[in-house]
Amino acid sequence: MALEKPINLKRGAPELSTIDADLVLGNKPGLTNVNELVEENPFLLGYQGSDQSRPGINPKLKGKNFLGLDSFRETLAELHNVKPEQIVVAGGGMDAMSLVFDAINRQLGEGREFRLGKMAVEQPTYDRILENAKNRRFATRGVRLDTKTGLDLTELEELLKRTQIDLFYGIDPGQNPSSYSYAPEERQEIEQKMAEYGGLVLWDRAYENLRYGESEQNGTPHYFQGPIPDNVIIARNYTKELAAGSAKLGYLILPDDPGILKLFDTVVSNARLNATSYLVSALVNQIIDPKNEEQFHYYSQHLKKLRERFQPRLKKFLEEMQSQFPEARVNQNCDSGYFMQTFYPDIPATPTAQRIFLKEHAEQGLVYEDARTAYTDFYREGGAGIGETRDPFVLMSEEKIPEIVAAKRAAWEKTQEIISQKKIPAPKTGNPKPKF
Secondary structure (H helix, E strand, O other): OOOOOEOOOOEEEOOOHHHHHHHHOOOOOOOOOOHHHHOOOOHHHHHOOOOOOOOOOOOOOOOOOOOOHHHHHHHHHHHHHEEEHEEEEEHHHHHHHHHHHHHHHHHHHHOOOOOOOOEEEEOOHHHHHHHEEEEEEOEEEEEEEOOOOOOOOHHHHHHHHHHOOOOEEEEEOOOOOOOOOOOHHHHHHHHHHHHOOOHHHHHHHHOOOOOOHHHHOOEEEEEOOOOOOOOOEEEEEEEHHOOOOOOOOEEOOOOHHHHHEEEEEHHHHHHHHOOOOHHHHHHHHHHHOOOOOOHHHHHHHHHHHHHHHHHHHHHHHHHHHHHHOOOEOOOOEEEOOOOOOEEEEOOOOOOOHHHHHHHHHOOOOEOOOHHHHHHOHHHOOOOOOOEEEEEEEEHHOOOHHHHHHHHHHHHHHHHHHHHHHHHHOOOOOOOOOOOO
């Protein structure tokens, strides 16, 4: 039975009511609110050179440059056990990762090869990173990521042997479409493999503080700890946990390598992506610093409330999928983030079948993004194919989840019926792997 009121599941930022606006705007006791910050520090509204020496400027904020607000970078460096110069702040996580693409392309453009970058990604991956890479003229190729066994390292090595891969991009913990979290030794193996072939690794840890395991029901934040391996870059952001997709703030943690630090200094100074991040940095900086115990308490309680709100929705979704729709595959070990990926069996990987698949979900009141956007080469898989939906469980009320899962199953059954009636063939198997 179709939902009485359709639900848009294309994007997964939760409703703004989940965010403590007084916390984010600095209106709680002990915090400096946004109006006072701007009044005392007008330079936070845009880049005006170093304002450290200007009279009336709050000395706690210190100076700023293209790499971000110095005081915010110092706080982050302490939390991650790295040096402040390893921190690059940007307007959001995707802006920060754009700098990585730009840095690689700049380095390649200055070298003898004079070519554009090549990137390997988890297959499937996050659609926005593929679009971002495409806009920066990066060639991309997917490496299979299984929900149980992890990344196919044999496939990665075969790819590395065929062509020079400059960057591997992975999402961890748990918010790649497969909801797979890497063990530390798995990450290390990927990093060593890329280093062996002269490539970098970019780990996207956007949802690091949104974990819902039994041991995570307090408000303790998580921070990836340095030192950072020489060929690894970490991307993080506060957008997901503090602003629900409105005010954006992201950053990179670079390896402590003089050549890489100098390269990024050049790229960032020309990109000018940080002009809008200073004010948000100043607001967030006073919230996350553990030394400011009163302010940090608000942040800890905010994380606790987010986890308490979303964990029951994730649990309910997994339970309903297991009981109502056991033929579909979801990662029952998913314990973080905003999304869950559902893999439906026996949907041919053809354009016609995918259009029917999405249309039947819409008929049931479920509006999804086309899963093909999460693949670099969707149709080379061959065989029967698997339909996919990305399910933002944070947008689903616990009361509605049984109805949503029932609608998902109905859409799958109707899709199979139509495919059978129209005799849509599966794609030919054994397609050769495409070359760059």
